[in-house]
Amino acid sequence: MPAAQFINKLEVQIDPQLILAVHGYNEKRKPGQAIRDMVEQAAKEAHNLVDPRALYQEFAVQQLTADSVILDGGMRFSTGRQISSFWQGSKTLGVALYTIGDRLEKQVSELISEGKHTEALNLDIAGTVALGVVGFRVQYYACERLAKHDLETGPWLNPGYLDWPLTDQRLIFNLIPAASIDVRLNDQCMMIPRKSVTVCAGIGVGQRLDGFNRCMHCGVSKCPYRRLTATK
Numbered sequence: 510m511p512a513a514q515f516i517n518k519l520e521v522q523i524d525p526q527l528i529l530a531v532h533g534y535n536e537k538r539k540p541g542q543a544i545r546d547m548v549e550q551a552a553k554e555a556h557n558l559v560d561p562r563a564l565y566q567e568f569a570v571q572q573l574t575a576d577s578v579i580l581d582g583g584m585r586f587s588t589g590r591q592i593s594s595f596w597q598g599s600k601t602l603g604v605a606l607y608t609i610g611d612r613l614e615k616q617v618s619e620l621i622s623e624g625k626h627t628e629a630l631n632l633d634i635a636g637t638v639a640l641g642v643v644g645f646r647v648q649y650y651a652c653e654r655l656a657k658h659d660l661e662t663g664p665w666l667n668p669g670y671l672d673w674p675l676t677d678q679r680l681i682f683n684l685i686p687a688a689s690i691d692v693r694l695n696d697q698c699m700m701i702p703r704k705s706v707t708v709c710a711g712i713g714v715g716q717r718l719d720g721f722n723r724c725m726h727c728g729v730s731k732c733p734y735r736r737l738t739a740t741k
């Protein structure tokens with residue numbers, strides 16, 4: 510089993526347009542200058558607060574059933590039928606964990622305690638946008654490595670998505686050295702720092718799913734972050 514790779518030099522640019530998109534602004538509904546200024550300020554502040562860290566590791570797949578992934582050694586992820594179908598043909602499971610650290614969320618709490626709710630909201634959204642940028646870089650890192658071996662990567666998905674129970678986060682945290690990037694899991698299977706993400710992808714899939722958009726298959730209909738994928 511290859512060792513975990515620590516991904517350094519994660520440069521994070523936060524595009525204020527993406528914060529505006531989460532608020533529902535677009536070409537037809539443009540924000541005023543005051544809102545633009547506030548959002549730009551949030552993006553700058555977030556840039557100073559993020560502390561991106563990531564790790565990536567691959568695990569051999571023993572068997573991919575109709576609704577689960579079983580790793581060598583017997584660990585079983587109950588992914589559900591849809592995710593299992595996206596990953597059909599996989600010989601390996603890529604697992605990534607990334608975070609922007611806890612400084613931004615501490616500042617959000619501080620702003621809330623001062624009654625600055627709009628600033629807190631914008632900073633929180635900017636943090637989520639930053640986390641998305643880190644995720645993109647991590648996935649790019651893995652896909653680039655795998656493409657050199659002509660290996661196709663399936664969609665990057667995680668416990669809590671579709672039918673995959675959130676409790677399978679515990680299995681992921683048993684597999685990878687999460688503590689080495691200062692991320693832990695609480696009893697409710699939520700990650701600390703809060704702005705942290707795990708994702709997995711089947712590697713060596715037998716089908717191309719170019720342009721896969723996880724929001725299209727997601728049942729969280731009122732999620733404001735759905736608008737981010739609409740801007741791409």
Ligand code: SF4
Binds near residue numbers: 723727728732734735
């Ligand atoms: S709709 Fe929201 S919760 Fe669902 S996948 Fe997209 S960003 Fe995630």
